[in-house]
Amino acid sequence: MSAPDKRRRNNRPSKYRPRTDAQKQRRKALWEARADDRVVHQNQGLEDRLKVRLGELETALRELGRGGVHGRRHTRPLEDIADDAERLSVLKARVERLEALWSIDRRRRETRGKIIIGGALLAELIDEVSAGERALLTTILDVLDRRVDAVRDRLTVNDLLGHAPLPLRPGARLDESAADALRAAAEDIPDFDAMAHEAMADEPLLQPSDVDPDYADLDDVWRRQA
Numbered sequence: 001m002s003a004p005d006k007r008r009r010n011n012r013p014s015k016y017r018p019r020t021d022a023q024k025q026r027r028k029a030l031w032e033a034r035a036d037d038r039v040v041h042q043n044q045g046l047e048d049r050l051k052v053r054l055g056e057l058e059t060a061l062r063e064l065g066r067g068g069v070h071g072r073r074h075t076r077p078l079e080d081i082a083d084d085a086e087r088l089s090v091l092k093a094r095v096e097r098l099e100a101l102w103s104i105d106r107r108r109r110e111t112r113g114k115i116i117i118g119g120a121l122l123a124e125l126i127d128e129v130s131a132g133e134r135a136l137l138t139t140i141l142d143v144l145d146r147r148v149d150a151v152r153d154r155l156t157v158n159d160l161l162g163h164a165p166l167p168l169r170p171g172a173r174l175d176e177s178a179a180d181a182l183r184a185a186a187e188d189i190p191d192f193d194a195m196a197h198e199a200m201a202d203e204p205l206l207q208p209s210d211v212d213p214d215y216a217d218l219d220d221v222w223r224r225q226a
Contacts, residue, residue, distance in 0.1 A: 043084065047091060050088075050091045050092060050095050051091065054091065054094060054095050054098065057095065057099065060102060061098065061101060061102060064105055066105065076090075078091060121140065124136060125137060125140060125161075137161075141165065144166055145166060145167070146170075149170060150185075151168050151178070154166060154167070154168045154169070154181075155168060169181050169184060172184075
């Protein structure tokens with residue numbers, strides 16, 4: 001079976017009569033008349049989704065020992081708010097508030113988890129070093145050497161681990177001083193001022209007369225200062 005010719009099919013006349021101007025006006029008037037109904041329907045769908053999210057956030061926060069929004073003394077139940085617009089506005093504000101609380105609690109949990117893990121590893125490291133074992137110390141130093149780049153962070157680690165054999169810069173000597181490491185690290189930073197001057201040098205010099213012809217008498221002064 002041969003494939004149909006799309007260009008021939010698309011160019012053939014339609015069997016339906018085109019709408020008249022009167023029909024188009026009636027269709028437009030009907031669309032505009034139903035605008036309020038569409039808004040109500042959209043708001044109802046949004047309100048339902050916000051209620052579901054509010055319930056999820058309240059449950060999650062209660063499991064963390066935090067009361068939901070309805071635990072506040074001056075909070076009105078949503079069912080007591082008759083005005084649709086006000087109820088939707090209040091619901092949005094409550095969901096935004098609980099989203100913020102949930103985000104704050106999540107960051108706090110992450111920070112606390114990092115502190116717990118770091119403290120446990122440090123305590124285990126101290127016990128092993130005290131017992132004369134260095135396997136964990138070697139592993140941790142290898143991780144730190146690959147993961148920590150800043151000189152100041154490596155200084156902090158060295159102080160915390162009792163001057164462990166960790167160079168202050170990746171690949172540097174162990175006996176490198178803090179001043180030399182900081183100086184060398186600063187030399188690795190690009191000279192942003194030089195980069196800006198080089199970029200500006202490629203641009204044509206803008207003269208005062210280019211801004212306004214009345215300032216043409218300032219071109220010579222501007223050129224000398226540049």
